[in-house]
Amino acid sequence: MRFSSLTVLLAPLAFTFTLAKPTGNDKIPTPGGHRPSSSVYEITAGGSLSILGAAVHVLAADGNIVHVSTASVGGQVPTKLTGDSSRALQTNGWIAYAWWLNPGLAPISSFATTWVVPPAPETYHGQTIFLFNGIQPNASSAILQPVLQYGPSNAGGNASWAVAIWFVYSTGNAFFTTPVPVDPGATLEATITLIASNGTTFDYNAQFSNVPGTSMNVTGSRELTFAVETLEAYGVSSISDYPVGSTVFEGIQLGLVDDATPSVVWSHEDDAADGVLLAVDRDGANDARMTITY
Numbered sequence: 001m002r003f004s005s006l007t008v009l010l011a012p013l014a015f016t017f018t019l020a021k022p023t024g025n026d027k028i029p030t031p032g033g034h035r036p037s038s039s040v041y042e043i044t045a046g047g048s049l050s051i052l053g054a055a056v057h058v059l060a061a062d063g064n065i066v067h068v069s070t071a072s073v074g075g076q077v078p079t080k081l082t083g084d085s086s087r088a089l090q091t092n093g094w095i096a097y098a099w100w101l102n103p104g105l106a107p108i109s110s111f112a113t114t115w116v117v118p119p120a121p122e123t124y125h126g127q128t129i130f131l132f133n134g135i136q137p138n139a140s141s142a143i144l145q146p147v148l149q150y151g152p153s154n155a156g157g158n159a160s161w162a163v164a165i166w167f168v169y170s171t172g173n174a175f176f177t178t179p180v181p182v183d184p185g186a187t188l189e190a191t192i193t194l195i196a197s198n199g200t201t202f203d204y205n206a207q208f209s210n211v212p213g214t215s216m217n218v219t220g221s222r223e224l225t226f227a228v229e230t231l232e233a234y235g236v237s238s239i240s241d242y243p244v245g246s247t248v249f250e251g252i253q254l255g256l257v258d259d260a261t262p263s264v265v266w267s268h269e270d271d272a273a274d275g276v277l278l279a280v281d282r283d284g285a286n287d288a289r290m291t292i293t294y
């Protein structure tokens, strides 16, 4: 599927939660929806993913194949339900997010975002909070994302913050680097970089450039075109389940391979009915900034 018009471009807002529902007893989410743990793979330090058609090879740091998995092409990552005013507290999926779709310009070469690890939520009962920037191909069939996590995911986790790089197919398999604990107040510098392309397939690196042990290469990807800044959550039942205060995604830099600065206007969606707001403070591809207030 490709976005063929502005109307279709808005379609992410209408996706249902089909993919985000627990599968069997697997109630633990990835930052791409709930998955059975048998579909989620850890990539150890220095490892990478190599997509070869329908196969995905998990490589160790020495380049040896340690697992052969499958790519999947259908579905969508779990954005939230259509924003009708009567909806109840959004508990699963993308709660507040901003996005820009590359409208056929040169491929995105880099996408960087800085934010500070928030204080812990006031209340914790096993909910999961994900904060990330990420990029998807036009078909939204996968997402590459440097993720800050609180609470449980398929990568583990508890009542503390940790960071990991995730590559998640919208259905099927998901891959993550070993989570690294981070403390409230720490500044995170997340970068996604195009490292090579032959015009058909694209090789990317994603990392927290200031947190050692959080780097993942994905080679053989489709072109990633849809850039997002997202708050995603599962199992939230009150506003106090979110971090206290606000999260500022800033220093947002989005570059293209031809070095042109694209004219970027960040579209956005939030959950104002439940008190979660996203404001774009500064638009553009150069030092953009947005604030999520809980």
Ligand SMILES: *[C@@H]1O[C@H](CO)[C@@H](O)[C@H](O)[C@H]1NC(C)=O
Binding pocket: 046, 047, 048, 195, 205, 215, 216, 217
């Ligand atoms: C990712 O690819 C780059 C460029 O090929 C390489 O220098 C780097 O070592 C790789 N990193 C990982 C974690 O595989």
Ligand SMILES: *[C@@H]1O[C@H](CO)[C@@H](O)[C@H](O)[C@H]1NC(C)=O
Binding pocket: 002, 003, 004, 005, 101, 102, 103, 104, 105, 138, 223, 225
């Ligand atoms: C992605 O979709 C947009 C909107 O339809 C289009 O302009 C762009 O060329 C597409 N990019 C790719 C790589 O297919």
Ligand SMILES: *[C@@H]1O[C@H](CO)[C@@H](O)[C@H](O)[C@H]1NC(C)=O
Binding pocket: 157, 158, 159, 160, 161, 162, 179, 180, 181
């Ligand atoms: C919570 O997870 C962190 C790593 O993310 C770990 O260091 C810590 O020991 C864990 N705490 C508990 C109570 O399991």
Ligand SMILES: *[C@@H]1O[C@H](CO)[C@@H](O)[C@H](O)[C@H]1NC(C)=O
Binding pocket: 198, 199, 200, 201, 220
């Ligand atoms: C790019 O590389 C992929 C994977 O090796 C290959 O399938 C494709 O044909 C190549 N495209 C071009 C234009 O060389």
